[in-house]
Amino acid sequence: MSSITAAITAVGAYVPEYRLTNAILETIVDTNDEWITTRTGIKERRILKDPDKGTSYMAIKAAEDLLRKRKLDPAEIDLVLVGTATPDMPVAATAVYVASEIGAVNAFAFDLQAACSNFLYGMSTAASFVASGKYKKVLLIGADKMSSIIDYTDRTTCIIFGDGAGAVLFEPNAEGYGLQDEYLRSDGKGREFLKIEAGGSLMPASVETVENKLHYVRQDGKSVFKFAVSNMAEVSALVMERNGLTHEDVDWLVPHQANRRIIDATANRMDLEASKVMMNIEKYGNTTSATLPLLLHDYEKQLKKGDNLIFAAFGGGFTWGAIYLTWAYDTN
Numbered sequence: 001m002s003s004i005t006a007a008i009t010a011v012g013a014y015v016p017e018y019r020l021t022n023a024i025l026e027t028i029v030d031t032n033d034e035w036i037t038t039r040t041g042i043k044e045r046r047i048l049k050d051p052d053k054g055t056s057y058m059a060i061k062a063a064e065d066l067l068r069k070r071k072l073d074p075a076e077i078d079l080v081l082v083g084t085a086t087p088d089m090p091v092a093a094t095a096v097y098v099a100s101e102i103g104a105v106n107a108f109a110f111d112l113q114a115a116c117s118n119f120l121y122g123m124s125t126a127a128s129f130v131a132s133g134k135y136k137k138v139l140l141i142g143a144d145k146m147s148s149i150i151d152y153t154d155r156t157t158c159i160i161f162g163d164g165a166g167a168v169l170f171e172p173n174a175e176g177y178g179l180q181d182e183y184l185r186s187d188g189k190g191r192e193f194l195k196i197e198a199g200g201s202l203m204p205a206s207v208e209t210v211e212n213k214l215h216y217v218r219q220d221g222k223s224v225f226k227f228a229v230s231n232m233a234e235v236s237a238l239v240m241e242r243n244g245l246t247h248e249d250v251d252w253l254v255p256h257q258a259n260r261r262i263i264d265a266t267a268n269r270m271d272l273e274a275s276k277v278m279m280n281i282e283k284y285g286n287t288t289s290a291t292l293p294l295l296l297h298d299y300e301k302q303l304k305k306g307d308n309l310i311f312a313a314f315g316g317g318f319t320w321g322a323i324y325l326t327w328a329y330d331t332n
């Protein structure tokens with residue numbers, strides 16, 4: 001086993017200014033604030049309104065925020081990873097464009113696609129590159145313009161998703177902080193329950209697919225909910241147990257923000273009090289690849305060196321898992 005641990009050493013984020021509130025959604029589809037709040041915990045989402053801007057715009061902003069805070073020369077970055085379910089284009093990876101735009105001239109870059117588990121899987125990937133000893137600075141970005149794949153006449157999806165981006169830097173850590181353990185899972189049976197049917201190689205885009213709105217994301221919410229609740233809770237508890245962590249040892253749960261009820265179920269299974277559960281779903285909704293780094297950004301000032309964090313996610317595919325990471329720095 002490698003003796004190099006890979007730690008998060010900086011965080012950056014970006015969300016668009018426009019707020020799509022529950023009150024506005026009430027004027028678009030047959031829904032209401034009370035239903036959305038009690039069923040999901042969401043009050044508003046951010047939407048990237050500019051029609052000529054894609055996911056890369058937000059990814060670049062998040063990366064630039066990180067570079068500024070960390071006073072990092074982008075030429076030092078070895079690898080840029082972008083987790084996204086909404087790349088700028090199907091071919092020509094968004095990460096490659098982002099790396100060039102931020103001045104990461106010495107980096108190579110590629111995208112990751114595992115739906116709402118993008119950032120979690122990305123953490124594993126970034127940490128592995130660092131732990132290999134070959135790469136010293138890996139920039140991991142989670143970014144999604146979910147509004148580009150939402151049918152705003154479908155009340156079962158349009159109330160859930162929002163746009164945003166977050167970024168972290170992984171670097172080797174000499175004190176042993178950083179990623180300690182991971183348990184990542186997937187099950188292809190899940191793709192029937194959450195998907196965009198057309199636009200891929202199985203069903204290329206055509207006039208017919210567009211007329212039938214098959215280029216939008218659809219989900220069987222109830223089924224996804226059932227799988228998400230049991231699986232996210234199970235892997236989080238497993239990672240705690242096999243690392244000998246009790247609820248007292250865990251300082252923070254960093255859960256994917258898909259539904260407040262899924263987060264509560266995971267925290268209950270871990271026997272964690274609410275004050276240890278990071279939550280910002282009310283402000284951003286489900287931003288898919290950006291939920292975990294947006295949480296780190298919002299809670300960064302409360303994190304202390306040595307804190308034990310459990311990250312957990314569940315998403316389309318199905319994909320899910322949990323990661324145990326120790327925090328490597330105090331903010332100021």
Ligand code: UT7
Nearest residue numbers: 031032035039116155156159221222224225228258259315
């Ligand atoms: O991050 C990727 C993974 N995705 C997830 O984790 C999402 C998991 N699923 C969920 O979060 C939930 O299933 C939803 C929030 C999508 C839906 O909540 P639910 O409690 O499962 O509702 P439901 O689909 O069972 O629908 C209950 C009722 C239905 O009406 P009837 O048949 O009982 O009369 C729906 O038609 O609520 C109705 N409904 C709505 N009513 C008002 C569905 N959407 C809405 C809406 N506003 N937006």
